[in-house]
Every structure is written in C-alpha cells, then in structure tokens.
Amino acid sequence: xxxxxxxxxxxxxxxxxxxxxxxxxxxxxxxxxxxxxxxxxxxxxxxxxxxxxxxxxxxxxxxxxxxxxxxxxxxxxxxxxxxxxxxxxxxxxxxxxxxxxxxxxxxxxxxxxxxxxxxxxxxxxxxxxxxxxxxxxxxxxxxxxxxxxxxxxxxxxxxxxxxxxxxxxxxxxxxxxxxxxxxxxxxxxxxxxxxxxxxxxxxxxxxxxxxxxxxxxxxxxxxxxxxxxxxxxxxxxxxxxxxxxxxxxxxxxxxxxxxxxxxxxxxxxxxxxxxxxxxxxxxxxxxxxxxxxxxxxxxxxxxxxxxxxxxxxxxxxxxxxxxxxxxxxxxxxxxxxxxxxxxxxxxxxxxxxxxxxxxxxxxxxxxxxxxxxxxxxxxxxxxxxxxxxxxxxxxxxxxxxxxxxxxxxxxxxxxxxxxxxxxxxxxxxxxxxxxxxxxxxxxxxxxxxxxxxxxxxxxxx
Amino acid sequence: xxxxxxxxxxxxxxxxxxxxxxxxxxxxxxxxxxxxxxxxxxxxxxxxxxxxxxxxxxxxxxxxxxxxxxxxxxxxxxxxxxxxxxxxxxxxxxxxxxxxxxxxxxxxxxxxxxxxxxxxxxxxxxxxxxxxxxxxxxxxxxxxxxxxxxxxxxxxxxxxxxxxxxxxxxxxxxxxxxxxxxxxxxxxxxxxxxxxxxxxxxxxxxxxxxxxxxxxxxxxxxxxxxxxxxxxxxxxxxxxxxxxxxxxxxxxxxxxxxxxxxxxxxxxxxxxxxxxxxxxxxxxxxxxxxxxxxxxxxxxxxxxxxxxxxxxxxxxxxxxxxxxxxxxxxxxxxxxxxxxxxxxxxxxxxxxxxxxxxxxxxxxxxxxxxxxxxxxxxxxxxxxxxxxxxxxxxxxxxxxxxxxxxxxxxxxxxxxxxxxxxxxxxxxxxxxxxxxxxxxxxxxxxxxxxxxxxxxxxxxx
Numbered sequence: 001x002x003x004x005x006x007x008x009x010x011x012x013x014x015x016x017x018x019x020x021x022x023x024x025x026x027x028x029x030x031x032x033x034x035x036x037x038x039x040x041x042x043x044x045x046x047x048x049x050x051x052x053x054x055x056x057x058x059x060x061x062x063x064x065x066x067x068x069x070x071x072x073x074x075x076x077x078x079x080x081x082x083x084x085x086x087x088x089x090x091x092x093x094x095x096x097x098x099x100x101x102x103x104x105x106x107x108x109x110x111x112x113x114x115x116x117x118x119x120x121x122x123x124x125x126x127x128x129x130x131x132x133x134x135x136x137x138x139x140x141x142x143x144x145x146x147x148x149x150x151x152x153x154x155x156x157x158x159x160x161x162x163x164x165x166x167x168x169x170x171x172x173x174x175x176x177x178x179x180x181x182x183x184x185x186x187x188x189x190x191x192x193x194x195x196x197x198x199x200x201x202x203x204x205x206x207x208x209x210x211x212x213x214x215x216x217x218x219x220x221x222x223x224x225x226x227x228x229x230x231x232x233x234x235x236x237x238x239x240x241x242x243x244x245x246x247x248x249x250x251x252x253x254x255x256x257x258x259x260x261x262x263x264x265x266x267x268x269x270x271x272x273x274x275x276x277x278x279x280x281x282x283x284x285x286x287x288x289x290x291x292x293x294x295x296x297x298x299x300x301x302x303x304x305x306x307x308x309x310x311x312x313x314x315x316x317x318x319x320x321x322x323x324x325x326x327x328x329x330x331x332x333x334x335x336x337x338x339x340x341x342x343x344x345x346x347x348x349x350x351x352x353x354x355x356x357x358x359x360x361x362x363x364x365x366x367x368x369x370x371x372x373x374x375x376x377x378x379x380x381x382x383x384x385x386x387x388x389x390x391x392x393x394x395x396x397x398x399x400x401x402x403x404x405x406x407x408x409x410x411x412x413x414x415x416x417x418x419x420x421x422x423x424x425x426x427x428x429x430x431x432x433x434x435x436x437x438x439x440x441x442x443x444x445x446x447x448x449x450x451x452x453x454x455x456x457x458x459x460x461x
Numbered sequence: 462x463x464x465x466x467x468x469x470x471x472x473x474x475x476x477x478x479x480x481x482x483x484x485x486x487x488x489x490x491x492x493x494x495x496x497x498x499x500x501x502x503x504x505x506x507x508x509x510x511x512x513x514x515x516x517x518x519x520x521x522x523x524x525x526x527x528x529x530x531x532x533x534x535x536x537x538x539x540x541x542x543x544x545x546x547x548x549x550x551x552x553x554x555x556x557x558x559x560x561x562x563x564x565x566x567x568x569x570x571x572x573x574x575x576x577x578x579x580x581x582x583x584x585x586x587x588x589x590x591x592x593x594x595x596x597x598x599x600x601x602x603x604x605x606x607x608x609x610x611x612x613x614x615x616x617x618x619x620x621x622x623x624x625x626x627x628x629x630x631x632x633x634x635x636x637x638x639x640x641x642x643x644x645x646x647x648x649x650x651x652x653x654x655x656x657x658x659x660x661x662x663x664x665x666x667x668x669x670x671x672x673x674x675x676x677x678x679x680x681x682x683x684x685x686x687x688x689x690x691x692x693x694x695x696x697x698x699x700x701x702x703x704x705x706x707x708x709x710x711x712x713x714x715x716x717x718x719x720x721x722x723x724x725x726x727x728x729x730x731x732x733x734x735x736x737x738x739x740x741x742x743x744x745x746x747x748x749x750x751x752x753x754x755x756x757x758x759x760x761x762x763x764x765x766x767x768x769x770x771x772x773x774x775x776x777x778x779x780x781x782x783x784x785x786x787x788x789x790x791x792x793x794x795x796x797x798x799x800x801x802x803x804x805x806x807x808x809x810x811x812x813x814x815x816x817x818x819x820x821x822x823x824x825x826x827x828x829x830x831x832x833x834x835x836x837x838x839x840x841x842x843x844x845x846x847x848x849x850x851x852x853x854x855x856x857x858x859x860x861x862x863x864x865x866x867x868x869x870x871x872x873x874x875x876x877x878x879x880x881x882x883x884x885x886x887x888x889x890x891x892x893x894x895x896x897x898x899x900x901x902x903x904x905x906x907x908x909x910x911x912x913x914x915x916x917x918x919x920x921x922x
Binding site: 014016017018019020021022023024025027028029031032034038040074075078079082123127130131134135136138139162164165166167168169170171172173174175189190191192194195201202203204205206207208209211212214215222223225226227237238239320324325326328329330331333336337340342350351352353457458460 | 475477478479480481482483484485486488489490492493495499501535536539540543584588591592595596597599600623625626627628629630631632633634635636650651652653655656662663664665666667668669670672673675676683684686687688698699700781785786787789790791792794797798801803811812813814918919921
C-alpha cells in the first residue's frame with residue numbers, strides 16, 4: 001500500500017527522499033572525517049520569461065522536515081546493499097539535523113540571487129537535506145508565483161484553484177492548493193487540502209452529471225433539489241443558450257420555494273461573448289443575483305484577455321495551466337555552498353566560477369529599501385557582517401541548533417503577509433509581459449569580496 | 462507531521478483527495494436515489510505540439526487506489542461541517558469501489574480519443590474516483606511520454622533521470638522516477654524510488670563538494686579515496702580543462718593502486734565542443750575507459766542537437782526539463798460518461814456536444830492493426846459489441862466487481878513491454894518535431910451511432 005503513495009507514509013520515512021549524490025558526497029566527507037560546519041544559500045538564479053518577482057513559499061514544510069528527517073532500518077539495509085560502509089551507515093542511523101537556519105518568511109516577494117534560506121550546519125547534515133528543501137521550495141514558490149499572477153490579472157474577481165486532476169501527484173495537489181491560497185486564491189476544489197489546511201472548498205457539477213439524465217432540465221432540477229440554496233448549473237453540455245433557458249426555469253422554480261440559484265457555469269466556447277449574452281438574459285429575467293462562473297484553460301493571459309473584452313464574469317476557476325504553472329513549471333532554485341569553516345571558528349567564503357553560474361560568497365543578508373509609503377524601492381544583498389541602515393533585513397532566524405526558534409504563522413497570516421508584500425510591490429513590476437526589472441544590488445563590500453575571490457580562484461585552482 | 466506530507470499518510474486516507482464537485486454530484490445522485498451503473502472512459506483528448514503518441518502509465522496506482530479508497534471518520538466530520546446530509550455521509554462511511562475496470566496495460570503506446578481505462582460502476586462510485594485516477598494517469602503518462610522522447614533522442618546512449626529537486630513534490634518525485642524508468646531510462650538519482658521500486662540509482666558529486674576543499678585536486682582525491690572503483694569527477698566548478706587535468710592526475714594515481722576512474726562530468730558551457738576536447742585529451746592520456754557524463758538543462762531537443770554536433774558523450778543526466786515535462790507539463794486526460802443504465806440491464810449511450818469537446822458514446826474497444834513484422838499500422842476505435850477481425854484488442858479486464866482480476870506486472874516487465882511497443886511504432890511517428898500522425902479511425906458502427914445521437918440530442922435537449 002505504501003507503494004502507491006510513493007513509499008512515503010510517515011515523516012520519518014523521508015530520509016531517502018534525496019539524490020544519490022548527496023549520500024556519496026556525505027560518505028566521502030565521513031570517510032575523510034570532515035564534520036566541519038558550512039553555510040549554504042538557497043536562492044533562485046534567474047527570472048523566467050514573463051516573471052518579474054517570486055512569491056516565496058514552502059518554509060513550513062522545510063522546517064517540519066528538518067525537525068524530523070532520519071534514516072530507518074529499511075533505509076540503512078538498502079544503503080548497505082548499495083555498497084556504503086558500515087561506519088557511515090552507523091552515522092546515518094543517528095542522523096539528526098542540528099544546524100542553524102535563517103529564512104525569509106513565506107509570502108515574501110523575492111528576486112533573483114537573493115538568499116531565501118540560509119543553512120549553517122556540519123557539512124554532511126547541510127548536504128543530506130538539500131534535495132527535499134529544493135523540491136518543496138521549488139514546487140511551492142513556482143505555484144505561489146504563478147497563482148499571484150493569475151489573481152492579479154483577475155482584478156479583484158475571485159479565482160478558485162481547480163487543477164487537482166492534472167497537478168503532479170498527491171503532494172503537488174496538496175501544495176498547489178496551499179500555495180495558490182497564499183497567493184490570493186479564494187479556495188480550492190481539493191477537498192483533502194480543504195480539510196488539512198482549512199482552505200475553503202468550491203465545486204459545481206461536471207458534464208457527466210447532466211449527461212446521466214435523459215434531459216438537461218431533469219439534471220438541473222435534481223441538483224437544485226439537493227442544493228436549493230447553493231447550486232451552480234453547468235449550461236454548456238449541449239448548447240449554452242438552450243442550457244441557460246433551462247437554468248432560468250430552475251431559478252424561477254427555486255424562487256417560488258424561497259431559494260435563489262447561485263450561478264451558472266461556462267466551460268467552453270467564446271467565454272467573453274457568451275458571458276455578456278448570458279449576463280444580459282439573466283438580468284432581463286430579473287436574475288441579477290445569479291453569478292457567472294467560468295472555467296476552461298484559464299491562466300493570467302486568458303483572464304486578462306477576457307476582462308479586456310468586457311466579459312461579464314464573477315468568478316474564475318483556474319485549473320491545469322495554473323496548477324502546473326504550465327508556461328514555466330519550475331524555477332531555477334539552487335542551493336550553493338557559500339562558506340566553510342577552515343579553522344576553529346574561522347569561516348572562509350566559497351564561490352563557484354562555472355560559465356554563467358557564478359555564486360555569491362559568504363554569509364549574507366538581504367535588505368529592502370522602501371519609500372515613505374512603505375512601497376518597495378530596491379533591494380541590496382550584503383554581507384551578514386555589514387551594518388546597513390534604513391532598510392529592512394528580510395532573513396530572520398528560524399532554527400537554532402536544530403530547534404525551531406520561529407512561531408509558524410497560520411496559513412491565513414501567510415496569505416495576509418503575501419497580500420501586503422504584493423501590494424507594496426509597485427504595479428510596474430507586476431505587468432504580465434514586458435515587465436520592468438526590480439533593482440537588486442550587491443553591497444560594495446560584497447562586490448569587493450567577489451572580485452578578490454575570483455582573482456584568487458583563477459590563480460590557485 | 463502528516464501535514465507536511467500533504468495530509469496523506471496511509472492509503473485509506475486518500476478518500477478526500479478528490480474535487481469537491483465529485484462529492485456534490487454524488488450527494489445529489491444519492492438524494493435522488495440514483496445508484497444505477499454507468500460507464501466512464503478515461504482518454505486523452507488531443508496530442509500537444511511535438512508529441513505524436515502517448516506512453517500510458519499509472520494503472521498500478523489506479524488499481525491499488527480502487528482497492529483501498531474509503532472515507533475515514535475525520536473525513537466524514539469534515540464533510541458534515543461542509544453541510545452534507547447525514548444519510549449521504551452514512552453511505553460514504555461504507556463506501557467501497559465495486560465496479561468493473563478495463564484498461565490498456567502500462568507501457569502501451571496510445572493515441573488521442575482511445576479509451577485507456579474504462580470503468581463501469583454504480584454512478585456514485587464511478588464519480589468519486591475520477592479525480593485521483595486522472596491525477597495519477599496524467600502525471601505518469603505525461604512523464605513516461607516525455608522520457609520516451611528523451612531516450613529516443615539519445616540513440617542508445619544511456620539516460621538517467623536526475624530531476625528530483627525540481628519535480629513537483631514527493632509523489633511526483635517518486636512517480637517521475639517510475640515513469641521514466643518504464644520509458645527507457647537506466648535509473649534515477651532518487652534513492653527512495655530506488656528502494657521502493659527497485660530502480661538502479663546513480664549520482665556523482667555536486668559543485669559544493671569541490672568548493673568545500675581548498676583545492677579542486679584535494680576534493681577529487683578525497684572522493685576517489687572513498688570510491689576508488691566508481692568515481693565520476695565533476696570538472697567544471699572553476700574551469701573545465703584545468704579540472705580535467707586534475708582528474709587525469711587522480712586517474713593515474715588510481716591506476717597505480719589497481720583502480721580505474723569511472724568518469725568525468727560536465728554541467729555547464731558548450732557541452733558538444735568541450736566533450737570532444739575532453740574525449741581527445743582522455744584518449745591521448747590512455748584513459749579511453751573514462752566515460753563522459755553530461756548534465757545541465759537537457760531534454761530531447763538539446764540531446765539531439767549535441768549528438769548531431771558529434772558530442773562525445775556516454776551518458777546523459779536529464780533533470781528538470783524531463784522531470785517536469787517542461788515544454789508541456791500535462792496532457793488533456795479526461796474522464797467522460799459514455800453510457801448509463803436506463804432500465805434493468807439496458808444501457809443507453811451518452812455523448813457530450815460542447816464546442817470542440819465531443820465525446821464518443823457507448824462501451825468501446827480499441828483495435829490495433831499490425832503488419833506482417835508486427836509493426837503498428839493503424840488503430841480502430843469500435844463499439845465493444847462489434848466483432849473486429851485480424852486486429853489486437855488493447856483493453857483487457859483488470860477488475861471485476863471491485864476485485865483485481867489482473868496480475869500486476871513487475872516494473873521491469875512493464876519497461877520491456879513499453880520498449881517492445883515503442884519498437885513496433887514506426888520511426889516516422891517518433892520524430893521530435895513535425896511528426897506524421899498515426900492513423901486512428903472510428904469503426905463504421907461507432908460513426909453511425911455518433912451521427913444518430915447527435916441528431917437526437919439536438920432535437921430533444
């Protein structure tokens with residue numbers, strides 16, 4: 001049974017959810033008796049086309065993971081069969097994450113190269129946890145970013161996350177609902193996410209419901225009988241205008257019983273034109289209270305287009321394209337070494353020079369400058385040791401020696417924080433295409449350090 | 462703890478992993494005392510750009526789910542708070558899937574509109590299970606299809622699935638490893654998938670390993686000490702040719718101890734040109750046995766380009782782009798009603814007419830015609846009641862009255878079956894772009910039925 005859930009049944013079972021190279025590197029660190037602390041930055045290398053910011057999400061899962069990650073006897077047996085040495089396996093048997101962690105809060109608007117999570121731990125520990133952390137931050141930040149764009153495009157009309165059937169598996173189904181809610185969606189179709197995360201759930205009916213009755217009108221009446229005060233009727237199974245006519249009959253029947261039809265839904269065809277016609281006919285029939293809900297291949301571009309054509313839509317169901325971030329289903333989230341301890345309590349900065357893949361050395365902090373109204377003006381990435389005035393440091397300490405030192409905010413608090421962050425980001429940085437780039441600078445001291453290290457590395461390696 | 466795994470800890474906990482509308486429809490069926498059997502087809506509506514076939518995967522998870530899906534007391538409490546009636550909740554308390562299921566085997570090459578899974582069950586049961594089935598078939602078929610293209614482009618060079626860090630969550634990490642292996646990858650970097658699915662695991666080292674040592678050579682030596690007989694050294698952390706020089710030193714040191722360096726890895730830069738230079742220098746140093754492994758933004762297009770430029774590469778690590786199917790991270794997998802029981806043992810065909818979204822009515826079978834060598838020539842979708850000669854029916858019975866009637870093949874058997882299927886699909890249908898379409902026809906009887914139903918529906922709805 002565990003197999004169909006991907007072998008992951010308990011938090012403790014997740015130790016092996018890692019890339020094999022993390023374990024070969026760790027075996028070599030162990031073999032060479034390297035237990036020295038090191039610092040890693042998690043950051044996103046670059047903005048994809050049509051993105052101008054990231055909405056950071058996933059920290060809660062990172063912290064729960066770091067508190068619980070371990071290796072079971074079954075894992076150790078498996079690793080033994082893969083040829084790992086017994087002493088290393090003994091080390092893994094007692095594995096526990098004991099590091100310090102700094103992070104920006106979930107719901108923070110962030111930009112390329114800014115450290116989002118900073119981990120200082122014995123190098124084996126810091127390395128073992130890389131894969132899971134990248135995996136959940138990539139998923140949730142990709143999805144929160146995408147959903148925030150969809151919500152922005154909807155200009156205040158509500159957006160519901162409807163993509164469960166095509167999101168990538170069980171965990172994605174849950175995390176997309178969570179991230180989309182953080183990003184401003186009103187709710188989800190995923191009932192389990194509704195229960196687990198206390199997110200409002202929404203749903204109407206499928207075409208199959210209509211088709212299972214000999215006549216469309218019978219189907220509408222049957223549904224309205226069960227949900228007299230909250231039915232949304234899907235009117236496009238055969239032909240929308242004929243469907244609308246029957247929905248209006250049912251709405252009138254409901255009125256005689258003291259109820260009101262909630263809405264009608266369109267899932268195909270020319271949604272802009274049809275929604276206008278439907279709105280007019282509903283209004284002409286004194287059904288101004290009946291809402292129009294649309295779905296079908298919606299993303300930020302399609303929603304913006306519909307609204308620009310004057311579509312009369314109250315609510316958008318955004319499915320596959322939002323739930324898979326289909327135009328860009330990943331971000332360049334990476335986790336890079338930035339310092340190692342080279343003598344007791346002496347830390348030396350590390351940097352990579354590969355073509356186009358330079359990294360920023362040493363422990364860093366991100367500072368955000370705001371204008372007098374609190375709107376974001378520019379960010380500066382600085383050395384952690386620098387004093388920077390008049391700007392807000394974004395990274396906060398969330399874990400000390402493996403213990404959480406941070407009160408996890410509720411999901412609604414994260415949602416409010418995200419909404420506040422997105423508000424303070426000026427509109428010119430939120431255009432859907434051809435967007436202006438938000439300025440992120442390196443402090444003078446950090447620039448100097450990069451320069452010195454580059455010269456030194458080119459000489460000595 | 463359960464929360465960070467998405468609330469899904471046991472197979473039994475998955476009942477609520479469904480769209481809210483499945484439950485509202487079912488509540489209405491229950492309220493209207495509709496327990497009549499119905500048949501649903503799972504199929505893929507159309508081919509995305511740059512796809513010419515689908516490689517079907519996910520059946521095993523569908524069957525394990527159908528055997529175990531149920532609603533827990535926690536689920537029922539939650540649904541009660543959502544306003545569902547007690548009698549319906551009582552029905553859900555005893556919910557069990559009791560239907561018949563037909564499916565094409567995993568690893569089958571399939572085409573648009575062909576029923577891949579066909580479920581006949583009391584309509585509430587058939588509706589409740591829709592979301593999970595679509596979710597896992599979409600994920601696994603999307604990924605198996607993408608990976609089969611990458612493997613095809615690699616022309617016999619090995620491909621390893623390396624995308625765990627950017628796949629969409631835990632379940633996706635597991636299922637992408639499984640689907641990619643089915644599609645012909647040699648293994649995965651995901652250690653948990655290696656253990657759970659018995660897939661070979663592979664990995665080398667990250668840049669951080671090199672950077673954690675004062676000198677690149679020290680890092681190479683430390684790693685080779687731990688893995689003298691199977692080291693692959695990453696040579697591009699600072700500058701590839703300088704890295705290669707040090708790798709050669711380590712290879713020669715290993716030789717004096719009776720060992721052989723396994724390989725070198727490139728992860729950036731001009732992989733075609735660099736691999737040629739690296740190969741020549743290795744050969745000039747009598748290191749013909751050292752393999753060249755490359756990674757970095759690889760997909761079918763990039764691999765084809767590298768090979769067309771004469772790159773000297775032994776093995777490809779395909780990560781993010783394959784593991785998210787980044788050019789098209791979903792398929793139009795749908796689940797549509799095709800018949801309902803309208804009187805005892807009388808089934809009537811159902812069909813939807815929405816713009817561009819016509820469905821095929823009645824219970825159907827897919828027949829595949831082959832040439833004398835066993836290569837695929839064309840498919841015909843026919844009514845299940847038709848007799849079709851000289852062609853192989855693809856759908857087999859896998860579940861009867863909720864009990865599995867099918868022996869689940871091993872993963873290696875599925876992989877072999879997929880390989881055989883892909884071999885029998887002529888090359889003209891496997892081009893990466895501008896591909897010829899494989900012919901799929903509707904039988905005469907099915908065409909007649911569509912015509913009659915369309916006329917009848919336009920008259921009466």
